[in-house]
Amino acid sequence: xxxxxxxxxxxxxxxxxxxxxxxxxxxxxxxxxxxxxxxxxxxxxxxxxxxxxxxxxxxxxxxxxxxxxxxxxxxxxxxxxxxxxxxxxxxxxxxxxxxxxxxxxxxxxxxxxxxxxxxxxxxxxxxxxxxxxxxxxxxxxxxxxxxxxxxxxxxxxxxxxxxxxxxxxxxxxxxxxxxxxxxxxxxxxxxxxxxxxxxxxxxxxxxxxxxxxx
Numbered sequence: 001x002x003x004x005x006x007x008x009x010x011x012x013x014x015x016x017x018x019x020x021x022x023x024x025x026x027x028x029x030x031x032x033x034x035x036x037x038x039x040x041x042x043x044x045x046x047x048x049x050x051x052x053x054x055x056x057x058x059x060x061x062x063x064x065x066x067x068x069x070x071x072x073x074x075x076x077x078x079x080x081x082x083x084x085x086x087x088x089x090x091x092x093x094x095x096x097x098x099x100x101x102x103x104x105x106x107x108x109x110x111x112x113x114x115x116x117x118x119x120x121x122x123x124x125x126x127x128x129x130x131x132x133x134x135x136x137x138x139x140x141x142x143x144x145x146x147x148x149x150x151x152x153x154x155x156x157x158x159x160x161x162x163x164x165x166x167x168x169x170x171x172x173x174x175x176x177x178x179x180x181x182x183x184x185x186x187x188x189x190x191x192x193x194x195x196x197x198x199x200x201x202x203x204x205x206x207x208x209x210x211x212x213x214x
Contacts, residue, residue, distance in 0.1 A: 011179025
């Protein structure tokens with residue numbers, strides 16, 4: 001049976017430290033204040049967009065072009081060290097790979113340029129829908145050729161955007177506990193992901209545990 005591994009991007013493949021540092025620069029607010037406020041928003045279960053409201057910048061989305069200009073998009077140096085080795089190891093083990101995430105469409109080209117390769121790659125802007133909307137996961141399955149959802153492991157760092165909706169879609173939800181969301185968020189007491197890991201290296205070592213025997 002074919003098995004897919006679909007991965008998120010931010011704090012899964014990409015270390016977003018430079019993203020938030022650039023936001024700090026554009027906003028003219030210290031990185032310490034920006035990061036601390038972001039952590040508070042996560043702990044309170046609020047959307048990251050609320051960060052900008054708290055910082056007094058309600059029209060923050062108009063600043064995206066300037067942030068992207070200063071960043072130069074995602075670069076290979078933004079990748080977590082285990083990202084490319086993990087994709088290679090999963091491919092060698094026979095898993096089919098997809099990258100599907102909440103990102104602007106231009107990230108697809110940037111990820112390719114950074115050395116990320118997958119059979120399927122699509123960003124939310126291309127799909128016209130974002131996580132945690134169930135339609136995002138329906139569209140993901142369509143892109144994979146409509147496999148049995150139970151043959152798809154979806155890997156992401158967020159409980160709200162990744163674990164809960166992926167499990168609701170029938171996928172094998174894998175929670176990657178790194179980055180601010182992976183560190184601060186907690187699983188609801190009645191939720192048990194198919195697998196919980198602290199790195200993509202651990203994912204490679206333990207991924208078979210996410211699928212039932214037989």
